[in-house]
Amino acid sequence: MKKGLPLFVFLLSVTLSVVTAKAQSGSQLRFCLGAAPKTLNPLLVDDEASDTVRYLTGGVLMRLNRMTQQLEPELATSWKVSRNGDSISFTLRQNVRFSDGTPFSAEDVAYTMQRLMDPALHSPTGDAFRSSEGKIVTQAGGKDQITIVFPAPVVGLDKLFDQVAIMSAKSPQKEMAVLGPYYVAENKAGSYLLLNRNPNYWKHDAGGRQLPYIDSVRLDIQQNRDIEMLRLARGEIDFINTLSAENYDKLEAQAPKMAFDAGVGLDSEQIWFNQVPSSPLPAYKKAWFASTNFRRAISESINREDLARVVFRGHARPAVSWVSPANKFWFNTKLQPHPFDQKSALKLLSQEGFQMRNGALQDRDGHAVEFSVITNAGNKVRERMAAMIQQDLAGIGIRLNVVTLDFPSLIERITRSFNYEACLLGFVNDDLDPNGQMNAWLSSAENHAWNPNQKAPATAWEAQIDALMRTQASTSDAKKRKQAIDKVQEIVWQQEPFIYLVNKDAMSGVSTALRNVHPVVLRPQVYWNVEQLSIGAEGSRGR
């Protein structure tokens, strides 16, 4: 019996492997893209659909683990950033081939970086590496060693490589030769994309089996979210990466095992007042909006808990700061959401000379406090939020007029004519490193929404934010950077140029047939570990 046991175990494991392989043979992962990808060139990605294709097909030197939020080695087995953050050295993985069989070497990394930083290409990914004028230098030390030297220090340099899909310098297929788990096999414009398993993908599981487990990925172009929901319910697709609160609740009611709420995400909703000195607003309104006490009073009059509970059906949290609590390292844990306290709000307003008369708030010159908030038409969530804020502000005698505008008109008002009083919008954030938001926080920046393109900071606190943001951008010392960003968060919390309302949860819908799924808050929430996903036998997958 003792001799027979190892043989039995061996036969059993072989049989199981064959059965598993057979079950996976011809397996296909299916999900929807909201729009057709604008490009298949990984260096030119600027939209969500193209980013999805890049994530599934591109091989990167290191990857940010979406669950741990830590960098992990991929094509580079190790790396080292120089002390001043202007260069990075990689040791590359050996015996790796592109999807068409072309060998991978340091030459490909050098080629990719040169193309990425070519000013003529206008690569959005490359922009993140441009800290100053000048060319980058690549120094290859054999086939598996390379150092990239930038003209000036680049903040958070290593994390930026999560977005850089390495291209082949020699392959005749150019950008279609890839190092990721899948390659683009078919692209039917406006209809679907078919990605097939990369036969040369370098990654293997613990048992030595080549990844990915699933043979192909079909990406259907589907703009209508309701149809996407129906397709998930029918088993025609395997998951929906991001669900609205409304659709999440519907799915949870129909099939609780398919609904995932990964917790608070990175995206935020906020309101801000127009503080542009040259805007065509009356002087008394400019004075209101420039007053810190006025902004804080508005903030304290808004019931964020109710917004999260009613509008987002409990799938959101009152927002604290411009860094979401989901951003584990950078969020300032000392800060708390502003409380809903209308008595305190009226006290702050009285300090500024505002008084309640016959149920309406008036400023010291007798002007009734009334202003409009613009938001984008057709966005039900924002319209609901505006209606709730309208009722909250009525509680302190303020009349709020809600105006919905088509998006181009809204953008024209907030970026060119500055003919608006307050704006309610959301920010979608993909980047964990707050340095990516320099263009919003520097007073001279174009995206400094409440008062852009300032020649000199208009207020002392904006000057302080400028200095702190520049400090964090000039050092690679994570501790110093964290201190600076914490301080910026405190200033923003006190001054409230943006009144942060809620951070939405990251919600997904996933078929019960999909295995090894661990939805997270960072994009791509469901398929961040795509090579580990597999499709089980149980569950409905109707066609």
Added chain:
Amino acid sequence: MKWVRLAAILFLVVVSVACLSADFVAPAPYARQFREVPDAAPSSQHLLGTDDLGRDRFSRLLYGTRVSLLLAPAAALLSSLLAAVIGGAAGFAGGWLETSVMAATDLFLSLPWLFLLITVRAFLPLNVSPIASVAITFALLGCLGWAAAARVICADARTLCGSDVIVLARACGIGGFRLLWRHVVPNLKPILYAQFWISIPVFILTEANLGILGLGVAEPLPSWGGMLRELESFSSFSAQPWLFVPLILLMVTVSCFHLALQNEEVWA
């Protein structure tokens, strides 16, 4: 078919009375948010349940009907008057004036209405109350909706000018404004009434379309268009059939206008 017309008129009267007395009939103010019970099913407290912000849907339907049923006829009156002046003058004068006015009318008809409304609305001042905003929306509809009616009135006026009645009047020495006021306008009245009645449901539906795009009546004022937006998510139909009530009311009301109109046309 007389009883059908009578039933339609009776329905319109009942709806009009109900919405005009909304201040007394409605169980709650239309803007009040019962935040503890958002999306509630119909109950004795909320006859049609509550919307996603907890507002009483029955109250909002009453006030929304008032907005749509008061302002749509006002917009129809404005557009009919414009059509009467423009179309009537063109048909009566004839010649180059008629040709130019009809060319302008064709151009106006070829404009994409919805995009035009969206653009015009984007240029309006932001700080207006919801009531002013809804009045502006319907005034815009009235100002933009005259073209089709003007063509019909112009054609009718032209035919009328060649009729025996007008020829006889001219032969008797009647001309100019007197001919227009005493003989042409009274004969155009039936077609003007018909155009007025036809325009009412058209404006109700246009406001509903604007509401679905989020560009209709401003929050918190309700309107049929705004209430129909709740039907955007078609997956909730079976679970919440009461969401259909505003749509059914709109369809029945528009149908009643048409039934009432049928007899007007016969009368015309």
